[in-house]
Amino acid sequence: MGPETSLEAKFLAVLGDKAKVPILSFTTSPSFSTEYPYFLQIAQDETTQFKGIATLIESYKWKDAILIYEDTETLPYLVHSLQEKDIHIAYKRAVSPLATDDQIIEELHKIMTMETTVVIVHMSPSLASHLFLHVKSLGLMREGYAWIITDKTMNFFHSMDSSVIGSMQGALGFKSHIPTSNELHNFTLRWRRKFHMEVMELNVLGLWAYDAIWALAMAVEKVKMPQIREDSTTLRLNLMDLANIRASKSGSILLSEILQTRFKGLSGEFQLMNGKKLISKAFEIVNVIGKGDRRVGFWTLMDGITKKMNLSVEKKYSSSHSGIEAIIWPGESTTTPKGWVLPMSDVFKTAIDALEYEVSYEFIPFVNANGQKAGNYNDLIYQVYLQKYDAVVGDITITRNRSLYVDFTLPFTDMGVGTLAPVVENKNMWIFLKPLDSGLWITSASFFIITGFVVWAIKHPINEEFQGSPAQQIGTALWFGFCTLVYAHREKLKSNLSRFVVIVWVFVVLILTSSYTATLTSPLTVHQIQLASKGNYIGYQTGSDMQGVIGRSNLNFEGLKQYSSLDEYADALSRGNNNGGVAAIIDEIPYIKLFLAKHPVGYAMIAPKPTTNGFAFAFRKGSPLVPEISRAIAKLREEGKLIMMENEWFKSQSSFMSQDSVTSPNIPNRLDFDSFGGLFLISGISSALALLIFLICLLHKKWHAHNLGNLSWGTFSVHHGVILRNH
Known part of the structure; x- marks a missing residue:
């Protein structure tokens, strides 16, 4: 009891038939029990489901x-069911x-280049889990697509990881x-x-x-014990x-x-006929939504002839129809997908379609008889030179x-x-000190002090807040200067000169603090590689020309290492330079x-x-298509469609790839005095002026007071508090 795969089932069917021992199989492949009478299939036949999928698509x-x-x-069987409904594969x-992650991603990239957006997935839950995580990350689980999943995965849906279920949102399953x-x-x-x-279930x-265990136990109880006793040597295998x-x-x-x-x-009426479990040939059609699935339809095949499908949107019920819920498609859309879209990720198709005349073409993968890559990029280019191919489309x-x-066309x-x-x-x-170099820190502190003492000098004779003992006056000057950093000075400025000094300095402080904040939160966290120093190992793509590019760059490094996949890139970078x-x-x-x-992180x-x-x-x-395709590419670039395609192709699981992840070499790691010399010069001149x-x-x-005093003593006299004017 127990074989699930076709290979296991076939082997045990032969073995059980020879030993005359009943084999109870969970395989869902079309039954071959008529050939092997001791082979009993207790699971549902997949061919019934395939007819339902074809009817759904129709x-x-x-x-x-x-x-x-x-x-x-x-x-x-699936292909035949689709062809019966005139559905083209x-x-x-x-x-x-x-299959590795890179191999799965490669297949999904091929799907991204196609106009068809109806995808049928028929695979085990473990493989489907890997597939749909990449489907989500590459943006293929979006509006316009329709993903149909067979019961091979959906029968195990509630045992899947929540992240996998989240990546399947909007899919329909049997x-x-x-x-x-x-x-x-x-x-x-x-x-x-x-x-x-x-x-859940x-x-x-x-x-x-x-x-099946109950059926076996009930059958054993009905068989008389003396009849099933065997010689001990007979039972040995x-x-x-x-x-x-x-x-x-x-x-x-x-x-x-x-x-x-x-x-x-528990699964319904149990009865076997002709070596197959006679069960209801019925399937639920469910919509993956939220953290689970919701039944939206029902499919049953009666006597192999009468077909019946009840689907909530098959008859295009209105939203007011009682008891009917609309299907939620990928991208949380309630609009039924058209089944095809313009492939935004395929520049070649878009450029061909932009031509004024029709050009027929066929994509032929560059693989050998075993389905493996037939050579490197140079080999592929050489096949065009030998006229085995008319052109090469890809990352050339x-x-x-x-x-x-x-x-070559335009890039x-x-x-x-x-x-x-x-x-x-x-x-x-x-880390908070790193945005400014030591010279700029010292200069900034000096100007805070200078500004405070300039304002003190101007306000000291007329403002009591700037008077007092020497210690109080020094403290007030320093306090006022550094309070301009947060605009928290409370001393009143009644003089136009002091206001002028403070306004200019506050402007300098505003620019300085904004630049400090931006630099502190800028890509200073990016690990800046000093490629000119010794001891670094640099990786590059196997089969690419990067080795020559790195060699011509005059970089001083310890050695080069080749990697052939994005996963190998991630592993090498995570281990670091000192750990292999x-x-x-x-x-x-x-x-x-x-x-x-x-x-993305x-x-x-x-x-x-x-x-x-x-x-x-x-x-x-000499191909006449080169200038035509080049002009089409130039037009796509001018219209902004190339950047749209790039965003669609390279977008991550959460959103389009942020430009913040790209660090420009022109962004300074630290701010120095040269960056603000002009501002300090203006502030210094303003304060000095x-x-x-x-x-x-x-x-x-x-x-003026001195001259006035001399004039008063010569023309006026004071006697007993009375001013007498001489005539």
Whole structure:
């Protein structure tokens, strides 16, 4: 009991038939029990579900669909069901359970270049989990797409991780229908109490297994014990001599009793006929929404002929229809997808469509007979030179050597290379001092003091707040100067000269504090790689020309390391220079943007340099399409469509990749006196001018008072408090 995969089931079917021992299988592949009478299929036949999927697609008038699947044996049945409804398969691809993240992403990128947006996923829950996490991160779970998931995944939906469920929002799924009953409800409660698990619903496969165990136990009880006793040597299974296995004497009796067993189990009515479990051929159509799924339809196939599908939007019910809830599609949209979109990520198709005449083309992958890459980029370019291909479409870098063999169009991506480095958290307790260098700190402090004493000098003779003992006057001057930093000075300024000095200085303080704040929160946290120093290991992409680019850059480094995938990039950068990794990765800007789209946190691109010519399309020498495509690319760039395509291609799981992740080499790490010399000069001249005017006015007043005093003594006399004027 228990084989699930087709390979296991076929092997045990042969073994059970030879040993005459009943085999109870959970495989959902089309049954082959007529060939092997001892093989009993107790799970639902997938072909019923495939007919339902085809009917669902037909109900929305979608003409094309994409297939992504894991099990190749059932694919012909799914293809046949779609073809019966005149549904064209735009693309189909088998994904291995051992597929890496890069391989899955590569397949999803191919889907991004297609116009068809109806995708059928038929794979195990573990593989589907990896797939949909990347579907979400690449932006394919968005408005306009329709994802249809088979019961191979949906029957295990509630046991999936919450992050996976979140990545499937808006998808439609088929689930095996289990009728509700008091027995099932009570059993679920007992299960929760016994295993202390808060489960939404029990696994369908587990319910089928539970009923199968009961059927087997009931059959064994009906078989008389003397009839099933075997010689001890007969019961032994020699795994080294399977061809000479002895047949069980009681196996046929047990098989007969199992086939006659009928009862109402947790999964519904249990009855076997012709080696298959006779169960309701019904499926629930559910909509993944929130943290779970919501039933929106029902599919059943009766007697293989009568088809019935009740779907909440099949008849385009209005929102006012009682009891009907609209389907929530990807992107939280309630609008039914058209089934196709203009592929914004494919520059070549857009450029071709922009031509005034029609050009037919066919994409042919550059792979060998085993489906593996047939060579590097230079090999691919050479195939165009040999006229085996008319053109090459992809991430082809323009180089001088390649241009000897092919003609390139205008580049459609950024030119140059960048340095990819990890972002490190700076835990220095004195980090707040780093935005300004020591000279600027000293100069700023000096001007605070100078401004305070200039205002004190101007206000001291006439303002009591600036008077008192020498210590009080010094404290007041310092207090006033540094309070201008937060505009918190409380001393009143009645003199126009003091107001002039403070206004100019406050303007300088405003610029200084704004620049300090911006510099402190700027990309100073990015790990700046000193590529000119020794001891650094630098990584680059295998098969690329980066080794030559790095060599021509005259960088002084310890060594170079090659990596062939984005995951290897992340691993090397996370391990670091001293733990077998690298200090930085140097690659072309589009590849770095692709990496940052997949890893938006913890890494950044620094020091981009225009040392390469970007990506372009390669054609045969003299091809008339080169200038035409180049003009189309130039038009797309002028209209801003290229940047839209780039944002669509490189966007991360949360949003479009922020430009803040790209650090320009022109942004200073520290602010120095040279950056603010002009401001300090203006402030110094203003303070000196105000102080000079104050001194001139003060001397003028004293001189005027002195002359007035001399005049008074010569013309007036005071006697007993009475002023007598001489005539």
